[in-house]
Amino acid sequence: MNKFLMTVAAVALSGIGSVATVSSAWAQASANPNDMVKTAVETVVKGVKADPAAKTGDVTATARVVARDFLPYADFLRTTRFAVGPKAFDAATPAQQQQVFEQFQQLLVNTFALQLSQVRGNDLTFKFDPAKLTANSSDVVVGATVSGTGDNLSVAYRLTKTDKGWKIYDINMMGENVANAWLIQLYQPQFKARIAQGGIDSLIAYLREKNERFGK
Numbered sequence: 001m002n003k004f005l006m007t008v009a010a011v012a013l014s015g016i017g018s019v020a021t022v023s024s025a026w027a028q029a030s031a032n033p034n035d036m037v038k039t040a041v042e043t044v045v046k047g048v049k050a051d052p053a054a055k056t057g058d059v060t061a062t063a064r065v066v067a068r069d070f071l072p073y074a075d076f077l078r079t080t081r082f083a084v085g086p087k088a089f090d091a092a093t094p095a096q097q098q099q100v101f102e103q104f105q106q107l108l109v110n111t112f113a114l115q116l117s118q119v120r121g122n123d124l125t126f127k128f129d130p131a132k133l134t135a136n137s138s139d140v141v142v143g144a145t146v147s148g149t150g151d152n153l154s155v156a157y158r159l160t161k162t163d164k165g166w167k168i169y170d171i172n173m174m175g176e177n178v179a180n181a182w183l184i185q186l187y188q189p190q191f192k193a194r195i196a197q198g199g200i201d202s203l204i205a206y207l208r209e210k211n212e213r214f215g216k
Helices: 003-010 015-029 033-050 059-069 076-084 086-091 094-116 183-213
Strands: 119-129 139-150 153-162 165-172
Touching: 033 059, 033 119, 033 139, 033 153, 033 165, 059 094, 076 086, 076 094, 076 165, 076 183, 086 183, 094 153, 094 183, 165 183
Parallel strands: none
Antiparallel strands: 119 139, 139 153, 153 165
């Protein structure tokens, strides 16, 4: 677990025991992308339902639940590298890479939390649209729908097969039937423009500013 994940785990509402439970669940689900997404979404939904503030739609509380319960299933370093552009990301210093990763990962957590906060209440339910796997599958999309008081949330997750199992690395907040709404695709032009204007430090400042405004 990297330093950022350790930080969000440390401030999680349910403490170390909860983080250990999530890690155990991830280990069991990592061999199959459908199981991975099902476990990730179930864990987050249960976390939201158990949190008094999150289940009423508080976005800051929801973000803490997402950071604690969803990040173990994701590879947002991969997401960051693709969104920034491999050439630009690899040209940055290690310190810059870490900063842009941490800030973008937090932005992704906040974005997911903002969407999830629209679906609240004690009667949250979810269903899945599993990927059709073959023996050679290495990159797949799994759909999920969360329903409750308020809007329904249809989300698609793109996963890649790694040497440590399947990991979520891209999310479509509009569902898999909306082809141009994947987060990497949406952020690529924004990041390219920021880097063109002031380099990687300009992008870091932009991401930090967006995160600081979250929940206000």
